[in-house]
Amino acid sequence: MERESMEFDVLIVGGGPAGLAAAIRLKQLAEEKGSELSVCLIEKGAEIGAHILSGAVMDPRALGELFPDWRERGAPLNTEVTEDRVLFLSETGAHRVPNALLPDSFHNEGNYIVRLGNVAKWLGEQAEALGVEVYPGFAGAEILYDENGAVKGVATGDMGLTREGEPGPNYQPGMELHAKYTLFAEGCRGHLGKQLEARFKLREGVDPQTYGIGIKELWEVPAERHEPGLVVHTAGWPMDNATYGGGFVYHLEDNLVAVGFVVGLNYANPHLSPFEEMQRYKNHPEIRKYLEGGKRLAYGARAITAGGLQSLPKLVFPGGALIGDDAGFLNAARIKGSHAAIKSGMLAADAAFEAVGAARERDELAAFPAAFRGSWLHDELHKTRNFKPYMKKGLYLGSLLFGIDQKLFGGKLPWTLHNTADHDKLRPAAECARIAYPKPDGVLTFDRLSSVFLSNTNHEEEQPCHLRLKDASVPIAINLAKYDAPEQRYCPAGVYEIVEEQGGPRLQINAQNCVHCKTCDIKDPTQNIDWVVPQGGEGPIYQGM
Template sequence: QPVTEDKFLFLNESGSKGTPPALLPECFHNHGNYIVSLSNFVRWMGQQAEALGVEIFPGFPAAEVLYNEDGSVKGVATGNMGISKEGEPTENFQLGMELHAKYTIFAEGARGHLGKQIIAKYKLDAGKDPQSYGIGLKELWEIDPAKHKPGLVVHTAGWPLDPATYGGSFLYHMEDNKVAVGFVVGLDYTNPWLSPFEEFQRFKTHPEIRAYFEGGKRIGYGARAITAGGLLSLPKTVFPGGALVGCDAGYLNASRIKGSHAAIKTGMLAAEAAYDALQGGRQHDELTAYPAAFESSWLHKELLQAKNFKQWFKKGRTTATLMTGIEQWLLPKLGIRNPPWTLHREKPDHVYL
């Protein structure tokens, strides 16, 4: 479903104010984009990969990183299957497999458990800002056809979150009268009583939002941690024998609440670097061509423009809104894609609670 219209709303308890299209920052422009089901898209990509000879093991999570004697990554081991809740093998027990490779690419998503081990072992985050996270809650609704506007994209900020709490929402009008609605809350919030799930449910009662859902039904739901630290929190992404890609490294663009495009791009860059290395007879070394290619890519330029996005919200919503407008609306019109100032994050999320 092609995007047909973008809206950005600032919500208060009973009303809203829209941002004129001419003043909408670039990060909220979706012209030329498509609204798709990510699960359907990934399923299709899997079919294309298998047609090329790629083996996919659904249902077999990687449980352990394997290392060579020289400390380089050798591959991964999958978890044992058929274990009882007491930890004993059952009649369905199946021993995990060791998968060895000349290079192993880790693409587990945000806070991937093996990715975190890799970052710690090789100190890949040395000298970087602490990573910052959000919780993203999402529902899929089937709504009244009279209220459905195929291709409409709506983002909101403000109510029900207080001005000091980072967060916002999105509504994507998909095909077949379906709407995907999501709500993101930064995990650096300071109110110990705040419940992201309850705030999401409260958000849907706003007059501007509930109008879409009255008479409809929820047909799916889920939640996911997301990385929101951006370029300044990005660790070194290569190590002996492998690389980190996508949200396992933290490539999500928080200003757009989008990371799938970054995952695809970094996966391609890492694959190209690995291919060239294998063609050269190399193995288990660092794929330095991958981060070098990233730094000259359109993705690096995109993340550079958004490098301060989340940090501004620590100074309040009004300041953040103003500075996002300057960095992603005014400066690009002046030909400046990299803001001439940098805001660093010095504390991890959990210390704010």
């Protein structure tokens, strides 16, 4: 069946903070100038905010630029930070770092603890009120190019395909969405963004991106254990000194506490399981004291870009741009990305609006990277650019070096350290110590499947698998033989499973469990797994995560 098409001035792929901010800014500019501008935003989640997961402590600076009256508009920034605590953990104890010794990036005065999914939902309402055409449940599955090779839009995914990729009884073809400019805001490790980086060589001359995986739970706790506005960050246990990782406990409103753990995906031991490390983390006395007697309400996981300024690709190409975490604007040193996503979306929107107004079409939006270089966001990322390379030197040495860099030199040392790719850091399993993880107790700690249940994840099983193997022999011949099948452990949702059969072991992919974290696409040691979008509207439905 032939696909129908629709035409817009600007198309935005992804309904997170970056994409929504870009859409809002475009419509604000059109309103200010009294001009007509058609803006369409598609989002693969079933609703705006369904796939949004973050800690999250939010710096409201960019939001204040987008909506100076965000408080009066009812933006869901309900809990201002009242106290910062940074702890270095041993297995049973903790040492608090005096706030006076903390770099500026770890101070949160004036910031807010938020449920970022609720913020995205609110931004979506603002966008629709301004006239943005917002279409949740539509996944951008294919990039479309014009006769000159410029991006002319995307095609949404076909619905109702069989597992073999053939049209089933409920088949509906995707739709082509064409635009003068297309902004890609898919979040971390966007699968279309990855294709654009390869086609237009956007990563030439820059460092590889480096990542972490963040695993988060939302708890309702007894009132006597709740301290609204408290922000706790931890380093050390359960990670060893050589493995990057850290945890957080954020006290929201209504007796809600967000607890999470981040593991750098450059870890070396293939026996390590980020999910089990998160469960183990909750048993530390300084963490469990907030959760005991409480109830776990929600669970989720996502990959996090952490490379910073030196890992940003070229941002523009003929016909569009990468914004938000699709490019990698997150500031790992601040443990924040939503303000950077919003600002990047606004800067790209300014450039696209100018281009459309000048009757240009599908050229490179050179004004976007130029505006970024002159912005406070560039200054912020430049100041903390060496954070992740320092931390790869080990917890204590890295912390010392970053502290000196920030406290004594203000991030202005005349060198930039470099990032390396995460996927090639695993050592053979035979060279690494096995890790004995305790069994979950079902009260404070849990297993993967009961956790995935709380993410409200659903995929129609009768569709092509969205986790594609480039070579079906690799999982057994290399991953199992050399690394003891690490995909069984780095996946936080139980998607990958080695099944023993009469003919030998086989990798089983339980794609219906996938929470769209993209960790497999990043960490697979042979880069053999390619994550693509499933049918639109599928995956997790996070309730304000």
